[in-house]
Amino acid sequence: MGDSWRLGIDIGGTFTDLTIINNETGQLTNIKTPTVPADPAQGIANGLALLREKGINPQDIDYFVHGTTIGLNTLLQRRGETVALLVTEGFRDLLNLQRLRLPIPYDFRSRLPEPLIPRERVFTVKERLRHDGSVHTPLDMDSLDEAIRGVLASGAKGVVVCFLHSYKNPVHEQQAVARIAELAPGLGVNASSVLWSQMREYERAAMTSVNMYIQPNVQRYFETLQERLSGEGVRTRPFITQSNGGIMDIGTAAEAPVRTLFSGPAAGVIGAVQAARSAGIGNVITFDMGGTSADISIIEGGEPTFTQTNQLAGMPIMLPSVSMYSVGAGGGSYAWIDNGGLLKVGPESVGSTPGPACYGRGDKAALTDAFLLCGYLNPERFAAGNVRLYPERSAQAIQPVAQHLGLNEREAADRMIQVAGANMYAELSAVMEQHGFDPREFSLLAFGGGGPVTANFLAEEIQAQSVLVPPSPGTLCALGALTADFAYDAVLSLQQRFDDYPFEQLVREYDRLADQARTWLEQQQVSGLEGSTLYYSMDARYAGQAFEIELPLDRFMLEAGKGERIAEAFHELHRRQYGHSDEAAVLELINLRVRLVGHTQKPVTVSLPQADSELKPVGQRTIVYGGKEYEAGIYSRAAMKAGHQVEGPAVVEQDDTTVLILKGWYGEADGSGNLILKRKEVLA
Template identity: 65%
Template sequence: MYLSTSKIRLGIDIGGTFTDLTVYEEESGATVSLKTPTVAGDPVQGIANGLLLLREKGLTADQIHYFVHGTTIGLNTLLQRKGAKTALFVTEGFRDILHLQRLRLPVPYDFRSRLPEPLVPRSLVYPIAERMRQDGTVARALDLEQLDEAIDSAIAAKVEGIVVCFLHSYKNAEHELAAARRVKERSGGRLEVTTSAELWPQMREYERAVMAAVNLYILPTCKRYFQTLAERLLLEGVTAKPFITQSNGGLMDIGTAAEAPVRTLFSGPAGGIVGAVRAAESAGLRNVITLDMGGTSADISIIENLQPSFVQSNHLAGFPIILPAVSIFSVGAGGGSFAWIDKGGLLKVGPESVGSNPGPACYGSGDKAAMTDAFLLCGYINPDRFAAGHVRLHPELSAKALQPIADYLECDIWETADKMIQVAVANMYAELSGIIEQHGLDPRDFSLMGFGGAGPVVVSFLAEEIGADSVLIPPSPGTLCALGSLLADFAYDAVQARYEQLEQIPLSLLRGEFRKLSAQAEAWLNEQQINGLEGHSILYFMDIRYAGQAFELELPIEEKQLRRKDHRSIIKAFHELHQRQYGHHDENASLEVIQLRVRILGHTIKPGIRKIGKAEVPAEVKGQRRIICNGRSYEASIYWRSELLEGHVICGPAIVEQDDTTVLVLDGWQGRIDGHGNLVLRRGEETA
């Protein structure tokens, strides 16, 4: 395939097993997707390998004028506990804030469960004499002499950075900022500094301290990676400024990401959800449950009325991350998740993964039987077409790795591989059923969407378990996260804490505060220095709760609501939101405004939804292959996705092979290709 010399927009997503690339050619509107193995320990080399693949297809580096990248560097650094040696400066009397945490058991019914070990040991937590009141006035001035002693002690302890989190700094950050300046001066600029209020000015001291600590813990590693990435791109001839995907599905420049890497923790999966919204729209579906199954995990998310679900806080490695993010629930079940026998003699799959190196046994380096080995032995995967033929698979090595487990279970290797898949699907079902119940959803109102390298293989199993009627497989599901990064807009939230009764805040004052936050958000967008934006939009939100509640809801606010005579329309909207969320509301309760937020979206140039040709003859069957599903053996018809056109019908059992993944169509299911290349599977339809 030859690409023309027009300008190119390139999106890249690095997973635990593969690095995915999606190219959008602006002149023709064509998109091209590729996969290359992730290089363990050197993910930038994986990107360089991907650029080499593009050069082989006729693309030159000087054509790339827009580069966006989803990353898991910060996430992996935190999960593997390989971050920076960090000190924490806190208000005097709050030295044990990271150790006390919230005094809740991680698993309420397991008295042996333990709180996570803090990222900063107590010996490196320094109490500083200072105090802000909750209204932002100074109760006690910052003790500079004690601050200098703490800085000198931290330097002597050879820390890489200092986190500053003082009481009530979300209302007045004066002391935090003064302490940060002092650290830079006294260390000669050698130490990194993160102040909690600059990162996210919100109450709840513990959560703010944790997030700031996480940010600095992963900051040196992320900074080095981003610097290496920028240098390597220039070396490869790519002069485009790199942009990074955020956890909220938006974008930011690489410099901003280097200073606030905590915003990138859910970067890769968030890009997938952005791509999933576009795929659902093209298929005419508004309610979708997504299953993004890669090499390490399976991520589940909900798209309702073509809107992703967002959360104001997440938990990661036991730590609360209080930043807006796409709502994603993860299960330790990916293509690299390997099988093992627990102490009770039961077959388990995951959550540990073999990663890309050594990889599943069929790669030729590892000796553990992973899900990819099970897919291969059950006949779902063609060993000669895996990852577009760039990775040759060896079924005999899969069989060898699985044999000890098969012997223990007193089954043959094919039955054991089938049981592995059933166990992994059961794990995903347990997570998904809880999500459905928690959100009060009827699965019959939703389609399941499978993407990622392994999602299209197992998504139909999951659809049968929950009783969903349809499954959507996008045209390039294995690289949807990379495509999603090209579809993402630049996003930033400007925040101001309030903590006042709603009706005590004049609407004129609220209008003024929202205008100030809008100006702050617009200044951020200008600092990103983006060429080719197609305008921007600004959204208003209030985080509100009933007085006395512990947590708040995000309420969208329209400009016209702020121009009315009273607060009644805002109050009415909150009662309706609370009713939808929790099934009840209280019109007699007063409302408390926790904070005001303005979100700016800088709209990027996006790949269009392309039409494909219409079929004039039935889809060509490329062969037959024996597959095993749920204890039964079938002869499955083989199709090539690249040759399927609008109107083609696939009857299960069948396998649809493509360069970036494999689609399994179960017995009793039928697939139809729509006008945009989506494969929509439905249960029990008659052949058209």
């Protein structure tokens, strides 16, 4: 019997990354191939062909997990399905009114985002529930039938049902869904109480609309993916990464594609957690720079941070997800001159087609072109030699920018890098202030194709403790997908005073949520899990507050009936987050949450042998940064062993990225294969 393999895939805006692990030996292989925007599944097929060239048969793949951006791109490009909405009578303008807040409070010209469903496709139904879920006005079937006829006449291919207070009692939504199935069996239906059974009707309606809007495109892609994989000989069932850093089966993802919107970046953070643990570093700022953007996330104490609320294209996405922030441009972001004559870089990107000018097809000067002209990149071995770079095309593309600035092409490229770095520093500073942490206590973990090229600049600016570059940073998102656990978040909306709610009932509700999570995990039909863990929390606030905070709980508090300990923990958390607390105030429970994590098999950490001699450079070339030229040694990452040190300025080349080490810094390889950049002089 031959070897078996586990495959993780991440499709980015520029490259499709594949990471495959041999189940028997732990051998890890990484592949990068250009993304095919018009047919993302073809990029996967191209990657499988490259694996065949390395002697890996797709038929031997017994575990497949995939991060997708289909839903994300559908929403951003507004290319989704024609959708209608059924709402409670009197709430037709729900999506238009939104929260009545300007997106930019100090800019009166800023506008609320255009709803995915225009008012003419919103239909009202006579029914009404009270805030506690009791029926005020029974569902009027004649009114419902008239609304369904209106939906069909509007040409909508799908319909969202979102009635007032349905999170407390879904009975009217359930009746409406059943009636739609009778009168319009070919119509797609999403009920808000099924997707997100929590308070706040606008957020619930908007997010369910997003789900229905992107669902047909995502389902078509999943069908194409399964057909393509079958044609390539892959026989295992695919799993899909979620925004919460977990994975789920492809059927579940097809029903709730809104849960996959941030799946790619979230997988990268999960990969970063594994890398930080292997290096023994607990506090990390992840820095993921790909072809179209640069994103960061915060890891504290070895654990990723999560949020219950997000926004995308102006739409609220009220689902648990890994906390992420966009802080700048990607390798494909191109230079332009604004109306005031200032040099700008991004946010627009050339993507993978046509790509940066150095790819040989485009004519815009992107950051990758700047990296190439400044000497950071080797044109002969970019993306493991699978992508040939043309420096002369970069110089030609950047020439108009250089002429405007009165500089030569290399100087203009250096300015581009400085502008991009300044933008990233400004955005990252805002995140650091928001979280209130000292960057000197954190390391910057660089990944993505462009992260290791840029990270040392950013670390220098924020005075980070060090820079951690994992063994395969260019494909860390694919590795993160492959090492991600199954994860499910169960939630129950309460809106109850804590002191009025029986503690025994609280425990029963948590047990019910835990059973719901366990049932979900069983439905995933996955074998080989290495156990599971339940995490408990509650959304709570002081009575009268508009928004709540999430309070983590341990099972001991519930089993021991420690109601007073829960209240004390909330006061302490509120004081830590807002600088004050009120022990005399009434505590209000909003939501109970249970998160289940099914632990998947993790790859064996491969130890580097200890160095027994000095690492020699394989070459030398001139690099430019900060307006100065430096002679930099060129080193091969593949030749590095534990204990090897590289003094900056230097360039470390590997198949999936390039690491730039600045003057005044040095890089050292650890026993797990990580490259850690440190200052020669420690900051006071």
